[in-house]
Amino acid sequence: MKQKTLAKAITYSGNGLHSGLEVTMTLKPAPVGTGVVYVRKDLADIPSIHARPELVSSTVKATTIAENGAEVFTVEHLMAAFSMMEVDNVIVEMNSPEPPVTDGSAKVFCELIKQAGLVEQEAERQVYAVDREFSAYDKEKYIVVKPYEEYRISFTSINKHPLLGTQYFDITLTPESFAKEIMSARTVAFTQELEMLKKLGLGKGGTLENCVVFDNEKILSVPRFDNELIRHKILDVIGDLYLLGPIKAHVICVTTGHAFNSAVAKKIEEYRKGK
Numbered sequence: 069m070k071q072k073t074l075a076k077a078i079t080y081s082g083n084g085l086h087s088g089l090e091v092t093m094t095l096k097p098a099p100v101g102t103g104v105v106y107v108r109k110d111l112a113d114i115p116s117i118h119a120r121p122e123l124v125s126s127t128v129k130a131t132t133i134a135e136n137g138a139e140v141f142t143v144e145h146l147m148a149a150f151s152m153m154e155v156d157n158v159i160v161e162m163n164s165p166e167p168p169v170t171d172g173s174a175k176v177f178c179e180l181i182k183q184a185g186l187v188e189q190e191a192e193r194q195v196y197a198v199d200r201e202f203s204a205y206d207k208e209k210y211i212v213v214k215p216y217e218e219y220r221i222s223f224t225s226i227n228k229h230p231l232l233g234t235q236y237f238d239i240t241l242t243p244e245s246f247a248k249e250i251m252s253a254r255t256v257a258f259t260q261e262l263e264m265l266k267k268l269g270l271g272k273g274g275t276l277e278n279c280v281v282f283d284n285e286k287i288l289s290v291p292r293f294d295n296e297l298i299r300h301k302i303l304d305v306i307g308d309l310y311l312l313g314p315i316k317a318h319v320i321c322v323t324t325g326h327a328f329n330s331a332v333a334k335k336i337e338e339y340r341k342g343k
Contacts, residue, residue, distance in 0.1 A: 088272025
């Protein structure tokens with residue numbers, strides 16, 4: 069397979085999920101070997117931030133990457149779209165620190181990529197086939213990345229909410245399976261978390277439409293899936309692991325999130341660099 073980039077630039081405007089700030093984002097074609105690079109057009113020196121595991125600076129409720137004195141956060145949904153639409157090289161220009169939340173999933177980002185179109189480039193696509201096991205554990209929570217001939221994610225979620233409980237989802241990822249099963253799953257939020265999020269300065273752009281909101285007893289949003297939480301958890305894993313570029317692996321997750329995804333991605337990247 070060849071590397072791919074966008075056939076043309078495409079622009080989208082909206083608000084950030086956590087910052088609530090208005091943002092205009094333009095996705096632009098990029099040369100072979102560029103990877104995913106974010107450009108902060110709103111800052112004086114217009115710094116670039118490369119989407120790489122070692123540049124993850126925070127995993128509090130979202131994945132943040134930082135470089136050249138600047139940061140971008142909540143990149144995981146856009147990164148998931150790049151991963152499963154097989155976009156290798158792209159420049160993401162933004163006039164704010166956070167991409168638009170859109171509908172809370174990767175669906176709009178995938179539609180933007182389709183509208184722009186993709187073109188093959190001269191160089192071969194470098195898909196990293198994991199050749200040993202990597203893991204991150206914290207008591208009963210863990211993520212394990214194992215060698216596998218395809219890209220597969222198996223996720224177990226355990227939640228105390230009466231409408232959630234224990235959920236399990238297993239998927240072999242292709243552009244088609246992602247579009248059908250994962251792409252449109254949205255972020256889940258709980259009303260009891262809202263006060264904590266306010267103190268952290270987060271969740272300012274969240275609504276009942278771009279998040280699946282639960283109170284103590286019921287769901288306040290209209291769900292797209294009866295297990296939207298775990299599908300979105302898988303979306304987050306895809307986005308966070310695309311900081312490595314395309315991979316082949318079996319990823320097994322139990323009640324984990326961005327911190328675990330980042331930790332195992334950093335371990336894989338350190339191993340690759342040391343080979």
